Amino acid sequence: MMLNHLELFLLIIEKGGLSAAGRELGLSPASVSERLAALESHYGVALLTRTTRSISLTDEGRTLAEGARRLLAEAEELDSRVRLGAQSLSGPVRLSAPVDLGQARIVPIVDRFLDQHREVSVELNLTDGFVDLVSQGLDFAVRYGTLADSSLKVKPIGENRRVVCAAPSYLERMGMPLHPDELHGHDCIVMRFGINSDHQWSFLVDGKPYSVAVRSRRMANHGELVRRWALQGHGLCLKSVWDVQADLDGGRLIEVLAPYSAARTALQIVYPGTRSQPRRVRALIEAITTELAADDRT
Structure with missing residues (x-):
């Protein structure tokens, strides 16, 4: 019974609410709330902080979530080993x-x-x-x-190296930047990571860290879209070499400012x-x- 309560607790966290977890399991909101209350009563602490719009884990709830995942994973693996054999x-x-x-x-x-x-x-x-x-x-x-x-x-x-690159059509139209400072005159396609945007591009100039604030008319939180815009000739992008190596090898993108590439x-x-x-x-x-x-x- 305790394992079932822990599974429900983790599902509440994953789905972001009691009602969503209940729908997943075919349980009424009242039943889900009752089981959560039983779990909190068992440990004598509040596990979730609830508002009308969201839920969040208390410190005790986070500790329980980590332990519950470990416990359930071990129980599941034990079941698999017994049923299917140790090598499966x-x-x-x-x-x-x-x-x-x-x-x-x-x-x-x-x-x-x-x-x-x-x-x-x-x-x-x-x-x-x-x-x-x-x-x-x-x-x-x-x-x-x-x-x-x-x-x-x-x-x-x-190790990962980030490279500045662009399509040949863009470089033919706007020219090849030869120093990081020349990026001020270029369109740069920028990634957004959550609330942070990657407008500061890092380089090494004379062996020292050097940062340039770039301007952008295109910004996205999706790396594939940034790459696609670059392939279409809309600007320079700063990408992991893992992501664009095939494009560089095929000549669809050209690396620029390689002598100033930042540390890996x-x-x-x-x-x-x-x-x-x-x-x-x-x-x-x-x-x-x-x-x-x-x-x-x-």
């Missing part, structure tokens, strides 16, 4: 990845993994924005850059450090790490 992989895996990298590289790996393990299912969340792994119930995420959340563990894949950043897999990972999750992490590391685009 089964059950769901939920992960997140950047849009371009996900479509070009992660999806083919996932497809091959699913062909090899017929009892495994995968939910892939492609987004260029920040993802809270715990609140969204994700097993792991593929991420670029510095890790901000120190509670997460990291499995390195390789990490490409890595991150996952909650407090969670015990089922074998299926560890196996998919290993598959992604192995294949991407073999194709390191540094």
Whole structure:
């Protein structure tokens, strides 16, 4: 019975409300509220802060969510091992990845993994924005850059270099910038990450960090759209080399300002450090790490 209450608690978090969780399970709002109250009574603390429009986890609720995912994952893996044998992989895996990298590289790996393990299912969340792994119930995420959340563990894949590039048609029309300061006279296609926009582009000039504020007429929170606009000749873009290497190799995009390219950043897999990972999750992490590391685009 306690496991069922924990599953319901996690579903409430995932769906963002009691009513949505109830609809998923065919339960009335009153029944869901009653079971949540029983769980809070059992622990003697409030697990959620509720308003008319949203819910949020209390500190105790976040602790319970992390522990509940670990406990349920262990229970599920135990059930799978008993039913299917210790060498079988089964059950769901939920992960997140950047849009371009996900479509070009992660999806083919996932497809091959699913062909090899017929009892495994995968939910892939492609987004260029920040993802809270715990609140969204994700097993792991593929991420670029510095890790901000120190509670997460990291499995390195390789290094990432961001390149400024544009279509030949744009460079023929507007000219080739030869120094970062010349970007002031160019149209730059900018990424938005949540509430932050990437209007400050970083370079190395004389071996020292150098930042340029670029102007943009096009901005998007979707990496694939930024790349498509660049391919259509609408401006310069700053992209991970992992995302545009095929376009650079094929001449559809041309890298500019290469002598001023900024230092490399990490490409890595991150996952909650407090969670015990089922074998299926560890196996998919290993598959992604192995294949991407073999194709390191540094």
